[in-house]
Amino acid sequence: MSKYGRKTSLIIVTFIVFLLLWQAYVSVFHVPVQILPGPSLFFSKFLNILQMGDMGTHIGMTLYEIAVGFVIGCLLGLVFGYLLAKSVLLERLFTPYIVLAQIAPKISIAPLFLLWFGLGATSKVALVILVVFFPIMVNTIIGIRSVEKNMQDLLHILKANAWQRFYSVEIPYSLPSILSGVKVSTTYAITGAVIGEMIGAKAGLGYLVILGSETYDINMILTAVILLSVMGLLLYLLSGYAEKKLLRWHESQEVIM
Structure with missing residues (x-):
């Protein structure tokens, strides 16, 4: 085999x-089946719930919030990470505020976003951006600063311009660290979207979790949790696949089974 x-x-x-x-x-x-149904009964209910007319709307809403927030959060994290890695002054100015925003419990920030942006997708996207931003930024800083000094000296001798440094050295050196941050951020993105939906939403899988708890519908809760877990697994596998393809040349891929 x-x-x-x-x-x-x-x-x-x-x-x-x-x-x-x-x-x-x-x-x-x-x-009792109200507490935990058997697997055969649950999977029958699971299929029925999936066939609900608005289930596609709930799944699509959560996917939209995750995708948009994840992309924007990654881009902002990359830009800020690069700028802070290249400027000690900017790092000293902005890092305290960024860290404060990161250490604040996200479940306490979610109500603020709901007040500012409403019950729609925007508040959840903003929360996803917040949770994705920090790990990408930190890993970008670590990656950019991992360029060896002898390589920096060589670039200086060759009189490489900023673009040549960025393209030929800084990207290859920082890519492993950045992609590691991307893998971590996939799970954070789902958590951020679900927290926002559970605090206040009109649609989404997190909304279904709250709806199921209010109506004592264990099958709806389990269905939403399973779908969220599948989303998280697929996003993690996708990021791992991208990492493997982009880092074929890197020594870290030699130990991947």
Whole structure:
């Protein structure tokens, strides 16, 4: 059996064991279906919920908030990270405020964004931008400053201009660090969108979690959680694939199994 086949078999076996343990738990302890339904009952409800007329709207809204916020957050993080890495003065001026914004609990910032931007997608996009921005900025700073001194001296001797430094050295040196930040930020982006939707929204998977809790619908809550987990997994795998393709030349890829 190939390596891929063994991994696939292991995942399938693990999933089957999980379902058996789940069914055994609800059967042995007589768990009410309102608290936790068995796997067969839940998957029947799961399919019914997916066929709801507005489910596509909820999924699309969350994906939109994540995608737009993630892209803007990454771009802002890259720009600010590069500027702060190149200027000690800018770093001293802006870092305290950026750190304060980062350490503030996001669940406490979400209501402010709702007041400022309303219940629509804009407030959730803003929250996603905030949570994505910091790791991208920090990793960009680390990457830009990882350029070895002898390489910097060589560029100085060759009289390379700013663009040549950026394209030929700074990007290759900083790319591993930046892409590492991108992978981390994918999970942050989903968290930011869901927090915003749970605080106040008209649509989205986070909104369904709150709706399910208010109506005591465990199936709706579990469905939303599963869909969010699948989104997170796909985004993480996509970022990992991009990292592998863009960093074929880098030594870090030699140890990836």
